[in-house]
Amino acid sequence: xxxxxxxxRDEGVVKPGNVxxxxxxxxxxxxxxxxxxxxxxxxxxxxHKPITKVLTIEASGxxxxxxxxxxxxxxVVCAKKxxxxxxxxxxxxxxxxxxxxKDSKVVVAKKFITGDDRVxxxxxxxxxxxxxxxxxxxxxxxDATVEGLGIVIEKCFQEGGRRMxxxxxxxxxxxxxxxxxxxxxxxxxxxx
Amino acid sequence: xxxxxxxxRDEGVVKPGNVxxxxxxxxxxxxxxxxxxxxxxxxxxxxHKPITKVLTIEASGxxxxxxxxxxxxxxVVCAKKxxxxxxxxxxxxxxxxxxxxKDSKVVVAKKFITGDDRVxxxxxxxxxxxxxxxxxxxxxxxDATVEGLGIVIEKCFQEGGRRMxxxxxxxxxxxxxxxxxxxxxxxxxxxx
Numbered sequence: 001x002x003x004x005x006x007x008x009r010d011e012g013v014v015k016p017g018n019v020x021x022x023x024x025x026x027x028x029x030x031x032x033x034x035x036x037x038x039x040x041x042x043x044x045x046x047x048h049k050p051i052t053k054v055l056t057i058e059a060s061g062x063x064x065x066x067x068x069x070x071x072x073x074x075x076v077v078c079a080k081k082x083x084x085x086x087x088x089x090x091x092x093x094x095x096x097x098x099x100x101x102k103d104s105k106v107v108v109a110k111k112f113i114t115g116d117d118r119v120x121x122x123x124x125x126x127x128x129x130x131x132x133x134x135x136x137x138x139x140x141x142x143d144a145t146v147e148g149l150g151i152v153i154e155k156c157f158q159e160g161g162r163r164m165x166x167x168x169x170x171x172x173x174x175x176x177x178x179x180x181x182x183x184x185x186x187x188x189x190x191x192x
Numbered sequence: 193x194x195x196x197x198x199x200x201r202d203e204g205v206v207k208p209g210n211v212x213x214x215x216x217x218x219x220x221x222x223x224x225x226x227x228x229x230x231x232x233x234x235x236x237x238x239x240h241k242p243i244t245k246v247l248t249i250e251a252s253g254x255x256x257x258x259x260x261x262x263x264x265x266x267x268v269v270c271a272k273k274x275x276x277x278x279x280x281x282x283x284x285x286x287x288x289x290x291x292x293x294k295d296s297k298v299v300v301a302k303k304f305i306t307g308d309d310r311v312x313x314x315x316x317x318x319x320x321x322x323x324x325x326x327x328x329x330x331x332x333x334x335d336a337t338v339e340g341l342g343i344v345i346e347k348c349f350q351e352g353g354r355r356m357x358x359x360x361x362x363x364x365x366x367x368x369x370x371x372x373x374x375x376x377x378x379x380x381x382x383x384x
Binding site: 111 | 215216219220221222223224225227228250251254255258259261262265266267268269270272300301303304
């Protein structure tokens with residue numbers, strides 16, 4: 001059990017509908033020592049890749065992306081959700097194709113991802129993979145390279161992670177949740 | 193001229209309507225070395241305060257809050273905007289009282305700010321001060337102490353900063369913009 005799995009076991013709260021609340025250390029309140037550990041761990045896992053940008057999406061990916069980007073010494077690019085567009089000039093846009101995000105678009109200014117970029121995409125959760133797919137399509141539209149996908153918590157009982165691996169992406173998830181039980185509060189992780 | 197003013201002069205873009213775009217290093221793309229400098233500078237300016245939490249609001253305050261909180265060794269609490277409420281349990285809410293944010297609420301789970309907390313509130317911009325006022329009211333509703341307000345860019349030609357200082361808050365702004373000219377692109381800073 002790694003540092004993140006232990007923290008989830010100690011402080012995560014399982015809610016009905018396979019919801020895992022990690023509000024006390026990852027989302028609403030953020031433990032900066034944990035963020036630094038997360039950044040260092042992703043840096044270790046992708047150390048052989050020539051990353052030039054870390055791409056994430058507002059809002060809950062930002063703290064994680066910052067922690068990772070500091071380790072690589074590269075900038076963060078934070079994709080905007082369409083409702084908060086305040087971006088001049090040429091943009092890449094991608095639709096998030098999930099039911100729950102209907103009409104949600106992801107937007108990145110073209111000047112911040114170019115064909116030379118080698119991009120590490122990071123986010124807090126991976127479930128259906130629709131947000132990740134939108135971020136990937138923006139990187140590919142820019143003719144940049146997706147060097148890897150770094151996810152803090154993957155819900156392995158949903159299909160997003162499997163789809164990304166099948167597509168050949170290098171996906172690293174720090175906590176791979178196999179199942180959760182809202183009645184007992186138990187979280188079972190995939191054995192690594 | 194400090195490091196931030198120099199960066200604004202070099203890369204900031206003035207748009208009509210007193211809009212200052214700092215997309216290339218602060219908002220949309222984020223320079224992590226600059227964030228670390230910002231964190232260190234706020235730490236220097238509030239070093240004598242017994243800060244226990246750094247409070248900000250999604251999304252563009254998060255990277256700044258993380259940089260500051262790392263220096264103090266305390267957690268970040270990230271207030272949610274009402275449209276993204278996904279918070280269990282008891283919450284503090286405050287209305288943002290500006291015309292442009294009509295019906296916008298700020299939400300913080302009660303468990304993350306308590307009466308013992310000594311809070312440094314940080315954000316990227318201060319103009320009218322309505323968002324800052326909502327964050328302050330949440331801290332005060334929690335019977336916690338507002339130890340300071342840390343702003344990256346203050347538009348001194350709007351009334352928010354003056355109002356905060358008149359109310360007795362310790363406000364530190366790293367770049368105090370006196371005026372901007374969209375025609376020439378010039379940004380004039382208040383002499384410190």
